[in-house]
Amino acid sequence: MKSQILPAIKLTFLSLVLLAIVYPLIILGIAQFAPNSGKVQFIERNNKIIGAENVGQKFDQDRYFYSRPSVVNYNAASSGGSNKGPSNPDYLATVQARIDTFLVHNPTVAKADIPSELVTASGSGLDPHISPKGALVQVDRIAKKRNISNEKLINLIKINTEKPFLGLFGTEKINVLKLNLALDNLK
Template sequence: MKSQLFTAFKLTFLCLLLFVVIYPLVLLGFAKLAPNQGKVKFIERQGKIVGAENVGQKFDQDRYFNSRPSAVNYNAAGSGGSNKGPSNPDYLKDVQARIDTFLVHNPGIKKSEIPSELVTASGSGLDPHLSPAGALIQVDRIALFRHISKEKLVQLVDAHTEKPLLGLFGPERVNILKLNLALDELK
């Protein structure tokens, strides 16, 4: 009995050491190698914080590039997806409502042309990025609303397209907050 108890204590101590000390330190080490060392980078304009580079924000006005929908209403205190499967009737209603809204604000676009990230929430609900296609499909609406040439907006999207990490990891993406801030700076 004593030998089993001693073995249990050793195993408990080993697990505590491994999962409470070593594992978090390894994750911290990887975070230090990530962009911004794994920390939120706030973006300021005229001395005020306007958002965080790594956290999505709601942009749904016609004058801006729309952001990706959020299942948590862009609440950074707790990220999460909707946990509804692709055949869930409530989920399908939400997606259809987003499609209908997008088509109303972007006439001339066919349903089949809408990139999925514009009508589906990300797993975290806080994704600040869209694909270049997700941004470019909105150019006609913004050009019409702001009286800016489409070519200038396409150049703006291209200038704000981030390449994959180390040229290998992840797809090309556009940070919508940075893109919209640059859009406001256009004359």
């Protein structure tokens, strides 16, 4: 019995040290190389915090670029997805309702041209980005609402498109909050 208990205690202690101390310190060290050392980057306007750069926010007014849907209503305290699979009837109904709503507000867009990120939530429910295509399909609606030329909006999208990390990792993306702030700053 002693021959089994002592190794079990040693293994438990080793696991505790590795998983509760060493591993978190390694991840913390890696995070120091992330933008802003992995901390939230707040965006201010007129000395008032209006949002966080790396946490999604709800934009559903026709005069703004829509953000990605969120299952957790953009609440960072309860990050998570719906955990419903692509064949789940409730999930399919939710996505179809989002598609229908998008098409009502964007009548010039064909259903096949709607990027998936505009009708499906991310795994965390907090994704602040959409693809350039996700922004481009909204140009007609915003141009009409704001009486701005499509070319100005397309140029704004190009300026606000973030390239992949080191040109290799990830895809092009646009932070919706930053894009909408730039949109408000257009004269």
